[in-house]
Amino acid sequence: MKSRYILAALLATATVMPVASFAQQSAPAPAAANPASQIPAADKQAIQNFNLTDDVFNRIVKVSQEAKAQGIKPKDAKTDFSKIHSLDDLAKQVTDSDPRIAPLIKKYGFTPREFLLANLAVTNAAIASxxxxxxxxxxxxDQSKVNQKNVAFYEAHKGQINALMNEEPDPAAK
Known part of the structure; x- marks a missing residue:
């Protein structure tokens, strides 16, 4: 079975938010049914405006590889959406899930919020692609809310992203 490490965990956890942040809905969903509806507009705009670069992507890859080496794994998607009202709330849940996560992302120059934004940008680009x-x-x-530069970046790096997502865990890192 292929393992999904920190990048996969963030992508899976965050997928709910980006879809709703640029999804076209004919009728608004109740807040309880749509956790992204409670995310402030400024946070949605920050996701949309975040630009992926080789530097950011390379640091995400390094975090993911080191997380795999340390045995940091997703926590069975136990995100409590009732406690998420901002990107900072989601970032806190992610970093609180394992005490090794915050120092690891800091080591590669990310704040928890920046790391989440980067991963959400990848997720949004993947969905749009x-x-x-x-x-x-x-x-x-909603194409008006798609960051086309990120879509192009994602498409240029799709093979590398897929390879990263499908890497087998290091058996020695158990």
């Missing part, structure tokens, strides 16, 4: 070839999915993506 996949929507290009999936008309059904495309109906839910």
């Amino acid at each position: 996949e929507a290009k070839g999936n008309p059904r999915m495309a109906a839910y993506v």
Whole structure:
């Protein structure tokens, strides 16, 4: 079984937010059913405006590789969305899930919020990219809120991202 480490955990945890942040809804969902609806507009804008770069991506890769080496694994998606009202709340839940996470991301020059923004930018770009070839999915993506530079970045690095997501864990790191 292939393991998903910190990058995968953040992507999986955060996927709910980006979809809602640029999804086109015919009727607003109740706040309890749509955790992203409680995220402030400024946070949604920060996700949209975050620009992926080679430097950011390379640091994400290093964090992910080191997390794998340290045996840091996702915590079975135990995110309490009732306690998430901002990106900072989500970042706190992620870093509180394992005491090794905050020092690791700091080592590579990220604050918890910046690390989350970077991962959400990758997630949004992946969703927008996949929507290009999936008309059904495309109906839910508001193209006016898609960071096209990040989509291009994602597409240029898609092979590397997929390889990172599919890496087998190091058996010695148990």
